[in-house]
Amino acid sequence: MATVKDFSNNVRPTWCPGCGDYGIWNALKRALVDAGLEPEQVMVVTGIGCGSKTPDYMHVPGLNGLHGRTLALATGYKLANHTMQVVAIHGDGDGYSMGANHFIQAIRRNIGILDIVQNNHVYGLTKGQYSPTSRSGFVSKTSPDGAIERPMNPLALAISQGATFVARGFALDIAQLSKLIVAGLNHRGYALIDVMQVCVSFNRSMSYEWYREHVYQVADANHAPADRDAALQIAFQYPGADGKIPLGIIYQDESVPSYEERVPALQAGALAAQPLHSRPAADYHQLIEELY
Ligand SMILES: Cc1ncc(C[n+]2csc(CCOP(=O)(O)OP(=O)(O)O)c2C)c(N)n1
Ligand code: SF4
Numbered sequence: 001m002a003t004v005k006d007f008s009n010n011v012r013p014t015w016c017p018g019c020g021d022y023g024i025w026n027a028l029k030r031a032l033v034d035a036g037l038e039p040e041q042v043m044v045v046t047g048i049g050c051g052s053k054t055p056d057y058m059h060v061p062g063l064n065g066l067h068g069r070t071l072a073l074a075t076g077y078k079l080a081n082h083t084m085q086v087v088a089i090h091g092d093g094d095g096y097s098m099g100a101n102h103f104i105q106a107i108r109r110n111i112g113i114l115d116i117v118q119n120n121h122v123y124g125l126t127k128g129q130y131s132p133t134s135r136s137g138f139v140s141k142t143s144p145d146g147a148i149e150r151p152m153n154p155l156a157l158a159i160s161q162g163a164t165f166v167a168r169g170f171a172l173d174i175a176q177l178s179k180l181i182v183a184g185l186n187h188r189g190y191a192l193i194d195v196m197q198v199c200v201s202f203n204r205s206m207s208y209e210w211y212r213e214h215v216y217q218v219a220d221a222n223h224a225p226a227d228r229d230a231a232l233q234i235a236f237q238y239p240g241a242d243g244k245i246p247l248g249i250i251y252q253d254e255s256v257p258s259y260e261e262r263v264p265a266l267q268a269g270a271l272a273a274q275p276l277h278s279r280p281a282a283d284y285h286q287l288i289e290e291l292y
Contacts, residue, residue, distance in 0.1 A: 068098025
């Protein structure tokens with residue numbers, strides 16, 4: 001059985017000291033071990049951003065795509081080889097701004113991707129522009145007078161669009177985050193884990209101390225994740241007026257088949273394992289003639 005060492009390599013992260021990405025990185029490695037996976041059974045897909053460097057610092061197959069296209073790439077990979085555990089990991093800019101359409105389509109499909117969004121409420125890699133989850137009034141290089149837009153609510157959006165697994169973790173609580181990741185890996189279909197992540201360089205107002213004062217565990221409030229109406233109410237707590245940030249599994253429904261369970265072409269097994277030319281050559285010649 002694999003250990004954390006098997007998922008580690010010798011590349012030193014370039015993240016700022018104190019960045020929340022360290023906690024998420026450690027939780028992911030821990031969770032892959034706890035889920036009983038071997039490195040070759042996992043594909044980690046990213047976009048562009050500080051957090052998208054995560055697979056560079058791991059011993060796993062990885063795909064690094066364009067900014068905002070993480071879920072599109074992960075979807076293509078999952079369809080090509082659905083026997084792999086596909087983990088998408090990217091920032092809130094990548095996932096909720098440029099990638100927002102892919103986010104909604106992945107939810108609608110219920111495709112078997114675990115989507116970890118490193119939500120630091122800012123564009124870190126490009127040095128501090130405001131993001132779709134930045135709080136109103138957030139002062140940044142692109143909002144010197146304070147952000148005018150209201151922040152988006154990815155959890156409420158996900159639940160409203162039919163997501164079947166919606167959770168929130170905190171980068172400092174590695175033990176809980178790794179448990180959420182294991183639950184997401186075992187989920188049937190698309191699983192969203194929005195992770196509260198500190199950016200010590202460009203979002204100092206949301207410090208570790210600030211988060212500690214605001215987070216609470218939904219399990220302590222006896223929340224039942226199967227209750228969709230209650231889940232939606234909890235999702236609306238953050239961002240919200242009272243400042244409470246719910247953590248844990250907020251919504252879960254294991255009754256909906258995943259996309260890969262329903263695509264007829266995948267029922268004979270992973271496409272990647274099937275012979276490339278399973279149809280007679282004449283079919284291809286006819287197709288090429290039609291195209292010309
Ligand atoms: C198509 C495209 N648009 C914009 C960029 C510039 N860009 C690179 S990373 C980034 C945002 C990074 O923020 P986020 O996704 O939240 O990740 P973080 O760096 O905070 O982890 C942007 C706008 C790009 N690389 N490609
Ligand atoms: S800029 Fe922010 S998100 Fe990027 S490595 Fe530094 S602390 Fe982390």
